[in-house]
Amino acid sequence: MGEKKKFIRGFATRSIHGSNIAKGEHAPVSTPIFQTSTFDVKRVLMGAQVRPEFIYTRGGNPTTREFEQKMADLENAEMGFAFASGMGAIAGTLLSLLEAGNEIITDNEVYGGTWSLLNHYIGRHGIKVHFIDMTDETQIEDTINEKTRLLYMESPMNPTLKLVDIKQIVRIAKEHNLITAIDNTFCSPYLQNPIDFGVDYVIHSCTKYIGGHGDALGGITVGSASDIIKIMPESMDLGATLSPFNAWLFLRGLKTLEIRMQRHCANALSLAKFLESQDKVERVLYPGLPSHPQHELAKKQMRDFGGIVSFYLKKGTNVTEFVKHLEIPAYTVSLGDADTFIEDPFNLSHFSVPRKVKKAVGITKYLLRVSVGLETIEDLIDDFENAFQHL
Numbered sequence: 001m002g003e004k005k006k007f008i009r010g011f012a013t014r015s016i017h018g019s020n021i022a023k024g025e026h027a028p029v030s031t032p033i034f035q036t037s038t039f040d041v042k043r044v045l046m047g048a049q050v051r052p053e054f055i056y057t058r059g060g061n062p063t064t065r066e067f068e069q070k071m072a073d074l075e076n077a078e079m080g081f082a083f084a085s086g087m088g089a090i091a092g093t094l095l096s097l098l099e100a101g102n103e104i105i106t107d108n109e110v111y112g113g114t115w116s117l118l119n120h121y122i123g124r125h126g127i128k129v130h131f132i133d134m135t136d137e138t139q140i141e142d143t144i145n146e147k148t149r150l151l152y153m154e155s156p157m158n159p160t161l162k163l164v165d166i167k168q169i170v171r172i173a174k175e176h177n178l179i180t181a182i183d184n185t186f187c188s189p190y191l192q193n194p195i196d197f198g199v200d201y202v203i204h205s206c207t208k209y210i211g212g213h214g215d216a217l218g219g220i221t222v223g224s225a226s227d228i229i230k231i232m233p234e235s236m237d238l239g240a241t242l243s244p245f246n247a248w249l250f251l252r253g254l255k256t257l258e259i260r261m262q263r264h265c266a267n268a269l270s271l272a273k274f275l276e277s278q279d280k281v282e283r284v285l286y287p288g289l290p291s292h293p294q295h296e297l298a299k300k301q302m303r304d305f306g307g308i309v310s311f312y313l314k315k316g317t318n319v320t321e322f323v324k325h326l327e328i329p330a331y332t333v334s335l336g337d338a339d340t341f342i343e344d345p346f347n348l349s350h351f352s353v354p355r356k357v358k359k360a361v362g363i364t365k366y367l368l369r370v371s372v373g374l375e376t377i378e379d380l381i382d383d384f385e386n387a388f389q390h391l
């Protein structure tokens, strides 16, 4: 008999099937929602030897656990812990791992909410945060000192679509015995698996591509079992727990993640190419375009280039007039939905970031970020073409 071939199932199969933690004996195809805050654990009084896994939903719930396990699997991690929002996941993870006196290093261009959390809250608790350009190895090396504990990344970044070289940052972290964490929201597990590059903690705002339909807030952190266990107790105490209903919505979202991501990426590339051909456009930022300064790195560490396209209108263009004439996209924050969204990070998603910082990283009044949805691409391009004609 020949050697048994290891059969690794494809991403879509794993995102549709997978764990059966919450399914029970009736084998429903759709995971049941355990809509309960607490569980009767009387069996403990009857002499049960094993502590029940589920006691109170803030610490664990079968529907949520099934979602955590599936996300861990899709990220090539061992375990996950879900939160009420992406910010809940970032805050829970960082607050569990850091203490007063520690220092962390991140990039100037992280998501506005994360920037605000690090600056206003984490900074106030005796943890020093260094905002640098993480594409510059020398800056990272120069910033590390004996108090540094963690390197925190995003790639691609929001809204400038700058990438960091994940492998390079993991190498530096390992040399200095530091923890690494990454916000992988823009990619979803379909486009990038940072665990494969050696990252310790992978965080998602599930509000975006995981849910995919703009109807639920949630977040998750995945990693090795020993690393996730380190963040669970304090995260439970902080109380930003994912609701079982939202866990169910995310399990449903995961079933179509692969085909949605494929369409998001195809639509985004077409729109990016169209925008690059427009007179009123100064510059398009999209990792899938050869004009992106890190296109080669994107090809190496991402499977495709994502659904977000940012672009600068030429100085002096009436940005409001342009956005007003777009019929299909909603003018709003958030991303990763079936619907296309457009926003000006200067006024919306990065409102809380001081002007000085925005200027330094290129978030000007002329920068627009599009979360390209799943609509018919010809309609989207027609809509943008029509808005350009009004300028």
Ligand SMILES: Cc1ncc(COP(=O)(O)O)c(C=O)c1O
Residues within 6 Å of the ligand: 085, 086, 087, 088, 111, 113, 154, 158, 183, 185, 186, 204, 205, 206, 207, 217, 218, 219, 334, 335
């Ligand atoms: C990259 C990124 N990370 C985290 C968050 C925060 O997620 P949530 O809104 O689910 O708290 C966002 C929200 O826009 C985001 O864009």
